[in-house]
Amino acid sequence: MESKKESNFQKIIAHAKEYGFIYPSSDIYDGLSAVYDYGPTGCELKKNIKDYWWKSMTQMHQNIVGIDAAIFMHPTTWKASGHVDNFSDPMIDNKDSQKRYRVDHLIENYSSELEQKGLEKEARDLINLMDLHLKNEDFSALKALILSHNIKCQVSNTCNWTDIRQFNLMFKTEIGSVAEEANTLYLRPETAQGIFVNFLNVQKSSRLKLPFGIAQIGKAFRNEIVARQFIFRMREFEQMEMQFFIPPGTQKKWFEYWKETRLNWHLSLGTPHSKYQYKPHVKLAHYADAAVDIEFEFPFGFKEVEGIHSRTDYDLSRHQEFSKKKMTYFDPETNQHFIPYVIETSIGLDRMFLAILSQAYTEEPVPKEDGSTEERIVLKLPTKLAPYKLAIFPLTKKDGLPEIAQTIYKECQTSFYCFYEEKDSIGKRYRRQDAIGTPCCVTIDHQSKEDQTVTIRHRDTMLQERVAIKDLKMLINSYL
Numbered sequence: 001m002e003s004k005k006e007s008n009f010q011k012i013i014a015h016a017k018e019y020g021f022i023y024p025s026s027d028i029y030d031g032l033s034a035v036y037d038y039g040p041t042g043c044e045l046k047k048n049i050k051d052y053w054w055k056s057m058t059q060m061h062q063n064i065v066g067i068d069a070a071i072f073m074h075p076t077t078w079k080a081s082g083h084v085d086n087f088s089d090p091m092i093d094n095k096d097s098q099k100r101y102r103v104d105h106l107i108e109n110y111s112s113e114l115e116q117k118g119l120e121k122e123a124r125d126l127i128n129l130m131d132l133h134l135k136n137e138d139f140s141a142l143k144a145l146i147l148s149h150n151i152k153c154q155v156s157n158t159c160n161w162t163d164i165r166q167f168n169l170m171f172k173t174e175i176g177s178v179a180e181e182a183n184t185l186y187l188r189p190e191t192a193q194g195i196f197v198n199f200l201n202v203q204k205s206s207r208l209k210l211p212f213g214i215a216q217i218g219k220a221f222r223n224e225i226v227a228r229q230f231i232f233r234m235r236e237f238e239q240m241e242m243q244f245f246i247p248p249g250t251q252k253k254w255f256e257y258w259k260e261t262r263l264n265w266h267l268s269l270g271t272p273h274s275k276y277q278y279k280p281h282v283k284l285a286h287y288a289d290a291a292v293d294i295e296f297e298f299p300f301g302f303k304e305v306e307g308i309h310s311r312t313d314y315d316l317s318r319h320q321e322f323s324k325k326k327m328t329y330f331d332p333e334t335n336q337h338f339i340p341y342v343i344e345t346s347i348g349l350d351r352m353f354l355a356i357l358s359q360a361y362t363e364e365p366v367p368k369e370d371g372s373t374e375e376r377i378v379l380k381l382p383t384k385l386a387p388y389k390l391a392i393f394p395l396t397k398k399d400g401l402p403e404i405a406q407t408i409y410k411e412c413q414t415s416f417y418c419f420y421e422e423k424d425s426i427g428k429r430y431r432r433q434d435a436i437g438t439p440c441c442v443t444i445d446h447q448s449k450e451d452q453t454v455t456i457r458h459r460d461t462m463l464q465e466r467v468a469i470k471d472l473k474m475l476i477n478s479y480l
């Protein structure tokens with residue numbers, strides 16, 4: 001079962017490359033570990049996911065505005081936020097293979113192995129103990145747990161482990177030409193801090209009253225030690241974050257509100273509810289008083305796609321302390337000055353992309369004319385996210401059919417993305433569009449010249465119908 005899932009995942013990765021969604025970064029140099037590039041279809045799909053999130057946050061909420069802050073920030077930002085001191089994962093090295101593991105991953109993997117052997121209770125007990133030790137930051141107990149279960153390195157197959165150490169995940173770089181400590185910058189490990197340091201600028205310039213939110217989409221960088229699972233865990237990735245500023249004391253209500261609202265956003269894309277679950281955090285981050293993950297069932301199991309965090313007034317208070325600038329909000333109704341509390345919704349764009357891609361990827365048998373069947377690969381993407389909405393095919397390259405097809409292309413391209421192709425049989429052209437998830441294809445044939453109709457073929461049902469050329473644009477728009 002597990003290996004079927006794994007092979008399915010490998011097929012999705014291969015498909016993503018073959019059809020221009022995702023390539024390894026610097027592919028000609030054999031790639032760069034945990035860094036990926038988005039190709040022509042991939043960048044459209046990614047942009048559509050971004051737009052869908054952005055509109056649902058900003059356009060659909062009167063009290064949420066967007067910003068686009070720089071990746072480089074004053075280095076004190078990261079001292080204030082706690083990332084210099086706290087943004088680290090407990091790691092352990094195997095002395096024989098020199099391979100480094102994140103402790104939670106090492107133990108979780110072993111627990112999955114136990115589960116596969118039918119030892120569910122042992123697997124659960126192990127995770128519970130791990131969570132407890134992680135929460136207490138009791139590294140010797142964690143190491144003892146690894147040794148007592150005889151958890152081995154996958155490479156050396158030994159239990160010759162170092163002590164557990166914390167490893168900071170921030171990338172450092174330098175600004176200017178002199179390499180001094182004062183010139184050290186960090187590549188932001190989260191986009192949130194760009195929002196916090198701009199809190200008052202935005203509040204004042206947009207004349208916003210609590211509660212209000214600030215949304216941002218942008219790159220984040222983490223020196224992930226165990227970088228694996230394709231675009232699930234990258235070193236350079238994109239986040240879509242929204243910080244919602246609220247009066248202190250209302251955080252429970254707003255936490256529940258955003259927890260539910262965000263899950264509904266995921267479900268609005270048509271993914272079945274059973275593919276999602278909440279997972280409350282056991283060990284809270286240094287800034288949080290409540291946190292829950294929204295997990296999606298990836299081909300390798302349920303994993304976090306989005307986090308909802310109740311960040312208290314931690315970030316704004318710390319920035320006030322380090323910058324010596326007031327970060328308070330004046331409430332005209334109560335005549336009080338206070339530092340707002342914050343609920344954060346933080347979703348990884350690349351993880352969302354992987355969730356959408358793996359949910360859409362379908363292999364299914366299709367009947368052939370001779371009664372036998374063949375397999376087709378189809379991406380059943382939500383129409384609003386599909387890279388192309390309509391593919392336009394003249395049946396032949398002559399008899400004036402390409403001219404009609406080009407007229408349709410020009411008419412529709414101002415409203416949505418279209419794909420034009422004249423090569424190969426119609427069947428082959430359909431298959432290629434199935435593989436990139438285009439919801440509709442139209443074929444222009446000789447009858448089109450007589451009665452100004454075309455055949456439209458629907459991706460998921462493969463049903464075909466004749467429609468008038470003049471209705472085509474309206475029809476596709478109605479699907480959007």
Ligand code: ATP
Pocket residue numbers: 190222224231232233234235237238239304305306307346347348349350351352
């Ligand atoms: P994980 O436990 O998987 O490392 P996290 O809890 O550290 O994730 P957050 O700090 O809550 O993640 O970041 C918010 C979101 O950013 C995550 O839900 C995830 O979708 C995304 N994200 C975090 N790290 C990465 C990464 N290395 N690659 C891709 N996306 C990431």
